[in-house]
Amino acid sequence: MQENLKIHFIPPVPKREKRVGIYCRVSTNSAEQIQSLTAQVSHLTRLTAAMPQWVLADVYMDIATSKTGSSRKEFNRLLEDCNSRKIEIVITKNISRFGRDTVEILDVLKQLRTLGVRVIFEQEELDTANTDSDLMISIIESLAQAENESRSDNIRWGIKQRAASGISKLYDRKCYGYKHDKDGKLVIDEQKAENVKLIFDLYLRGQSIIGIIKELEKRRIFSPTGKEKWCKRTIDVMLSNEKYAGDVRLLKSGKSEVQYLSSDNNPAIISKEVFEAVQVEKKRRSNMVKDENGWQRKNEKYSSKKKIKSK
Structure with missing residues (x-):
């Protein structure tokens, strides 16, 4: 037997077993919004690939248009796949992309928690697997309120700017x-x-x-x-x-x-x-x-x- 023989332990590659569903949504089908949608999908796909035990199962994308209005077929398909146990983790950009209002978001999160599905809001760094239910509710409500106030402020600011410049x-x-x-x-x-x-x-x-x-x-x-x-x-x-x-x-x-x-x-x-x-x-x-x-x-x-x- 050789004296300088060294044996290196090579750890096994962890099996990718957590099926991930990416959900993305934009409010219009304008070129700018479609570009935003592409960026969302690309970023969350890279994030999923970086996790050793995650495997990307499907991507769900909703694009609101004047014809479809607020219809969210892909969101509903995501929920169906969660119910069928095809998806174990849902990852989305932020809370505002996930639901149309606080009531809907909390209702869906309650359903998914019952199914054992983990939801991650990437931008807010919120993970239902690590967050208490009451705390999650409190955080989502405060974030939704802050976003609505910010949106209202932006609208008022835009009106004032157009009025001041004479182009309103x-x-x-x-x-x-x-x-x-x-x-x-x-x-x-x-x-x-x-x-x-x-x-x-x-x-x-x-x-x-x-x-x-x-x-x-x-x-x-x-x-x-x-x-x-x-x-x-x-x-x-x-x-x-x-x-x-x-x-x-x-x-x-x-x-x-x-x-x-x-x-x-x-x-x-x-x-x-x-x-x-x-x-x-x-x-x-x-x-x-x-x-x-x-x-x-x-x-x-x-x-x-x-x-x-x-x-």
């Missing part, structure tokens, strides 16, 4: 009395514009909103939706719409700290003087007044009959 489509949003030309710009609809002028004129002459509605019905003037009956809200909004005086004010709700005014944005149906006079009259007629104690309701409501008698 809201500047040319059509309202009663206007139509779009071939370039999508606002132009006056002459016939309906006469009705707008009539509404402002009747209001300044002392008519209440109910009185204006009766006059419109008497003249057989249909509402913006083509109905014989006008809504009080429709008239009230029209009387406050700066667009009729040629201006557009965006983000003017009380929730927004910033407002954007586009002066002479479109052709005016009424003069700025008439519009301002109506705003003063609306404030005078309001049954709410503000004093040192805040907003208070007036003891007496506005009456067009009293207005007419006083003249």
